[in-house]
Amino acid sequence: MTDLTETLAGDKAPRAKTVRGKPRGNGRARKRTSLPEAKLLEFAELLFFAYRDFTRDPDVILKDFGFGRAHHRVLHFVNRHSGLRVADLLDILTITKQSLSRVLKQLIGKGYIVQRAGRSDRRERLLFPTDKGRVLAERLAAPQSVRLAEALKAAGPGAEAHLRRFLEAMVNAEERPKVSSIMAASPVPLKESAQGGGS
Amino acid sequence: MTDLTETLAGDKAPRAKTVRGKPRGNGRARKRTSLPEAKLLEFAELLFFAYRDFTRDPDVILKDFGFGRAHHRVLHFVNRHSGLRVADLLDILTITKQSLSRVLKQLIGKGYIVQRAGRSDRRERLLFPTDKGRVLAERLAAPQSVRLAEALKAAGPGAEAHLRRFLEAMVNAEERPKVSSIMAASPVPLKESAQGGGS
């Protein structure tokens, strides 16, 4: 109920525009608003709405598995970049190891991820998705891929290059090399026959 | 310490690529991966990284005020669309009123936002930023605007139109009209001489 479209656009009552009481517009406020500034804020809002809906897709599926967004993020990166270390994951997600620990423990416990000691440095715990994990990861990714594909199509030809450069530039400058190398690594979920975990 | 760039790209040990144990690559996995699929997932990751850093900017400032991201979102929309109703905010943020209540109460209590009854429907509580609220909102927006401006520039000419269409298409189809009308309303923080709040 209550279609915001109506309500916000206002037809029954002069909503915005004239705003309540005094329709004045500058007791002192309304700074320079450098013009492009307004446009930038529009992009900020669009980004918010886009990301809001982008993340809600998998949330629904996750609930059926008793997982949350945190699990999704972990599973995604482990699946896309199998063999990464715990430290890598911490760096990607920018959370504490205690936080990661909780969700990772659950994913491992339920057989979606397995770890194995690094071969050159046995202190490292390398993370791999199980078949089960791979399946779930793909199922979670599916709706997001569809959404992205449609949005790219709607954006028009040539949008991909623009978008890629835009997104890359949105990342903190110091982080860009990390991001590049992360995305360069194991572009396809490499297998490793990581089973077990189950019973 | 520990520069992930090095670690993930791997120079001391053959990290990804060959992955740990068996460098094989298809005990049965590696599905069709429809090619564009991989590209789409790259965009998904880029979006994650971009949004991750985009939101961390204001987080730092917020801490100084004892606020969190939730406060930022509320203040942003109240500032950009002064005079919106509580119901509008709920619809935008897609959270429950109990959730909103907490942060809104704090923002009002500390004098960043004021409410006043709607003039045509006095049940409505219309929200307005105070001068103080406007200042904080702008301060929070500043780093994000800079980031967006630079990213748009880096994306190259013509990117804006592509990006706008892309972001709009990322929003749930049913939500698009709402989003449009929201963004159309009060493009500039309309004033209303909403003071008080203070002492």
Next chain:
DNA sequence: GGAAATAAGTCAACATGGCTGACATAACCG
């Protein structure tokens, strides 16, 4: 070889910001 550094795990406590359910109040609408 042994000390220091590193990778990971863990316990405990706490903060934030979501959620559900139940209910209260005021104002509008027919």
Next chain:
DNA sequence: CGGTTATGTCAGCCATGTTGACTTATTTCC
């Protein structure tokens, strides 16, 4: 007047983030 609507609120729960302290392997370096 009675039903619906907009908002607020109490109470409790859950997910996920944080800090700080400490243990255990293992590697690295003198």
